[in-house]
Amino acid sequence: MSKQQQYRQTLQQLGKVARQAVSQPDVDRFLDSALEEGMKLVGGFRAFIALVDDDAGELVIHSALGQGWDEEKRQRRLQVAQEEGKGITGYVAATQRPYCTGDVNHDPHYLKFFEDVVSELAVPIVDAYGRTRGVINIESDQPNAFDEEDVSSIVLLADLCLTALTLHQSRVRQEALVQIGNELSTSEDLDDLMRTVLDVAAKVLRFEDCSVFLIDDDRKRLTLAASSGALKEQVGKVSYPLGEGLTGWVAQHGEPVRTANPREDPRWRGIASEMPVEQIGAFLAVPVWGRERTIGVIRVVRRRSLAPWFDNRFTDDELEVLSAIGSQLGSAIESLNMRHRLVQTERMAAWGEMSAKAAHMIGNRTFAIKGDLNEVEYLLQQPEVNREELTELIGSIRRGISRLEEILHEFRDFVMATHLSTGVDNVNNIIAQTVAEIFPRRGPVDLKLELDPKLPDIRCDAVKLKRCFAEMIENSLSFQPEGGELYIRTGLMDSRALPARLGVARNKQFVHVQFCDKGPGVPADIKEKIFQPFFSSRVKGMGLGLSIVKGIVEAHRGFVYEDGVPGKGACFHILLPVNGKPLGEQTEVKER
Amino acid sequence: MYRILVIDDEEEVRHALQRRLQREGYQVDVAEGESDGIEKIKLASPAYDVVITDMAMENPDSGVRILEAALAHDLFSEVIVLTAYGNVANAVECMRRGAFDYVEKNIPGVDVYELLVLKIEQALERRRSAVNTLRRMEEITRRLTSSTRHGD
Numbered sequence: 001m002s003k004q005q006q007y008r009q010t011l012q013q014l015g016k017v018a019r020q021a022v023s024q025p026d027v028d029r030f031l032d033s034a035l036e037e038g039m040k041l042v043g044g045f046r047a048f049i050a051l052v053d054d055d056a057g058e059l060v061i062h063s064a065l066g067q068g069w070d071e072e073k074r075q076r077r078l079q080v081a082q083e084e085g086k087g088i089t090g091y092v093a094a095t096q097r098p099y100c101t102g103d104v105n106h107d108p109h110y111l112k113f114f115e116d117v118v119s120e121l122a123v124p125i126v127d128a129y130g131r132t133r134g135v136i137n138i139e140s141d142q143p144n145a146f147d148e149e150d151v152s153s154i155v156l157l158a159d160l161c162l163t164a165l166t167l168h169q170s171r172v173r174q175e176a177l178v179q180i181g182n183e184l185s186t187s188e189d190l191d192d193l194m195r196t197v198l199d200v201a202a203k204v205l206r207f208e209d210c211s212v213f214l215i216d217d218d219r220k221r222l223t224l225a226a227s228s229g230a231l232k233e234q235v236g237k238v239s240y241p242l243g244e245g246l247t248g249w250v251a252q253h254g255e256p257v258r259t260a261n262p263r264e265d266p267r268w269r270g271i272a273s274e275m276p277v278e279q280i281g282a283f284l285a286v287p288v289w290g291r292e293r294t295i296g297v298i299r300v301v302r303r304r305s306l307a308p309w310f311d312n313r314f315t316d317d318e319l320e321v322l323s324a325i326g327s328q329l330g331s332a333i334e335s336l337n338m339r340h341r342l343v344q345t346e347r348m349a350a351w352g353e354m355s356a357k358a359a360h361m362i363g364n365r366t367f368a369i370k371g372d373l374n375e376v377e378y379l380l381q382q383p384e385v386n387r388e389e390l391t392e393l394i395g396s397i398r399r400g401i402s403r404l405e406e407i408l409h410e411f412r413d414f415v416m417a418t419h420l421s422t423g424v425d426n427v428n429n430i431i432a433q434t435v436a437e438i439f440p441r442r443g444p445v446d447l448k449l450e451l452d453p454k455l456p457d458i459r460c461d462a463v464k465l466k467r468c469f470a471e472m473i474e475n476s477l478s479f480q481p482e483g484g485e486l487y488i489r490t491g492l493m494d495s496r497a498l499p500a501r502l503g504v505a506r507n508k509q510f511v512h513v514q515f516c517d518k519g520p521g522v523p524a525d526i527k528e529k530i531f532q533p534f535f536s537s538r539v540k541g542m543g544l545g546l547s548i549v550k551g552i553v554e555a556h557r558g559f560v561y562e563d564g565v566p567g568k569g570a571c572f573h574i575l576l577p578v579n580g581k582p583l584g585e586q587t588e589v590k591e592r
Numbered sequence: 593m594y595r596i597l598v599i600d601d602e603e604e605v606r607h608a609l610q611r612r613l614q615r616e617g618y619q620v621d622v623a624e625g626e627s628d629g630i631e632k633i634k635l636a637s638p639a640y641d642v643v644i645t646d647m648a649m650e651n652p653d654s655g656v657r658i659l660e661a662a663l664a665h666d667l668f669s670e671v672i673v674l675t676a677y678g679n680v681a682n683a684v685e686c687m688r689r690g691a692f693d694y695v696e697k698n699i700p701g702v703d704v705y706e707l708l709v710l711k712i713e714q715a716l717e718r719r720r721s722a723v724n725t726l727r728r729m730e731e732i733t734r735r736l737t738s739s740t741r742h743g744d
Contacts, residue, residue, distance in 0.1 A: 363677040364604075366698055367608070367698055370705070371609065371611070374703065375611055375615075
């Protein structure tokens with residue numbers, strides 16, 4: 001074969017590898033096939049690609065070809081070299097220059113591993129930031145097996161490997177950032193949000209530890225809101241004065257800080273560090289941006305590597321990625337705050353209406369009681385007191401006062417519905433207690449209880465749930481005055497089985513409580529309205545009953561709806577999350 | 593005996609009013625709300641002399657609808673509107689449309705029942721004089737018509 005023909009063939013082969021570098025979605029398969037092409041190209045008999053393990057700062061064999069490999073050899077090959085501080089691969093990783101020897105036995109860097117090696121060619125994979133990402137190593141049993149052109153070919157191959165690795169990394173980052181966008185917008189609370197952020201950050205940025213700090217209401221301090229490692233137990237406890245330390249500086253100035261050696265930075269204070277400062281090899285902190293200002297800081301640290309050539313400082317790319325996560329997190333926190341405020345505004349509006357309604361109802365009752373008292377007075381002034389009439393009037397006054405008390409009761413329950421004091425309890429027990437206390441034993445309605453014995457305990461406010469279940473029972477009884485049936489069933493339910501309109505997040509389990517009866521049922525056009533305050537066809541109280549139920553259930557992060565067939569009976573469903581964290585007990589999302 | 597219709601959706605209120613007004617010597621009927629009230633007004637023969645109605649029942653302006661029905665049935669019926677907290681605007685609207693007066697159910701330190709009895713007396717007085725005026729005018733018209741006939 002002429003030199004020119006050989007050259008053309010080499011180009012063709014490398015061209016094929018180049019196409020694969022951009023089109024093969026599976027980076028592992030690409031590296032395997034690239035190595036195979038490389039070995040064929042230069043005529044080696046054994047080869048491997050070692051990649052830098054970022055966490056450990058070590059080289060790890062990724063692909064291996066040729067004779068003599070087994071799992072143990074793959075693992076031992078570089079370990080030996082690293083232990084001895086010798087070996088051509090390590091030397092190339094450190095110098096970042098290709099290395100070629102035609103006679104390993106007289107080579108100062110060579111470390112014997114396979115008996116049959118005579119020539120060896122090693123080429124580093126170096127990225128745009130000048131960091132070693134890996135080494136391609138090809139061996140031969142012939143002396144002086146590799147020439148200048150072979151070295152050039154493998155250098156080209158190394159660049160193609162870098163392209164594939166870089167593409168793969170940015171694909172992973174892109175996917176993760178899309179995922180973070182989706183998940184953050186559906187997160188229901190701050191803890192959910194933080195968990196997602198830490199997961200995604202771990203996927204796209206290698207780090208030893210990641211922490212998120214949020215600025216307090218008075219903008220004087222930063223408090224640890226989440227951490228993936230050493231500081232996990234300190235969440236909510238550790239705090240920085242704004243402006244203090246590197247993290248405090250980021251919060252105050254709204255600019256990132258990136259350093260390989262925080263100890264040498266004059267701003268470093270060593271507050272709440274994930275590890276002893278001398279072990280930190282890279283530090284990166286970026287602001288979490290709200291719409292108008294910084295609302296927190298997200299920071300990541302890497303451990304200093306033992307390999308002296310290993311550079312694990314955060315790159316510009318990584319700074320950009322973390323900044324993107326920071327701003328996604330910022331807008332997610334703000335939209336969460338907004339949702340909370342909206343709920344509050346709705347409740348405030350309901351309170352306004354409720355106050356007017358309560359004033360009206362109390363006014364009416366008081367008016368009636370005053371009338372009765374007038375009559376009592378009048379009767380007492382008569383020469384002969386009519387006891388019968390007097391007794392009737394006093395009964396009426398008593399009824400009036402008890403109606404007033406009902407109003408006050410409901411008012412209180414409505415206001416207090418969302419203030420939970422939670423413990424761990426079983427819904428079956430709570431139902432059994434409620435039934436024992438309020439269900440009339442000789443009433444006209446038959447009670448059928450079907451309680452699932454396998455129901456798990458949940459975090460809940462047992463007193464509030466009792467109030468809730470009592471309301472459901474009383475509601476059912478009041479609609480079946482001539483007699484009927486009430487089924488109370490409990491069971492576990494998966495969120496997939498729920499009506500889509502509830503908008504329940506996937507993969508959630510609920511304790512499901514059903515109250516179904518043989519009463520008139522709820523007409524289709526008012527199914528949605530019955531849970532609004534004052535929407536009641538019952539005489540008792542203020543018509544807040546079902547809105548109190550809704551308040552209590554929602555404070556448990558649960559759901560309530562009715563789906564009975566009008567005319568055949570009502571069927572209420574209450575869903576309380578298993579592993580839920582009730583709203584009433586959670587630390588309020590910080591208002592800014 | 594004068595006939596009074598009391599319309600209120602609260603049973604206790606109806607009951608207390610009925611009791612007191614009966615004691616004053618009126619014949620008192622009760623209605624449980626707007627539609628029941630309008631029904632009773634339409635069927636009344638002769639018309640009620642005074643209608644006492646709550647303002648907010650099925651609707652926040654139920655009182656206005658009662659007023660319209662009462663005046664449509666008998667122009668000289670007198671309507672007194674009761675309000676319990678927060679319905680003064682609608683009550684004023686009733687006055688504009690010809691209600692005799694409105695009375696707030698809860699006025700601290702005032703015996704509202706006494707006040708209401710007084711208002712009813714005044715309303716009956718106005719109705720009497722209006723009816724008398726009408727009769728006189730009818731009389732005059734009749735006379736004029738007959739004298740014109742004489743002059744034929």
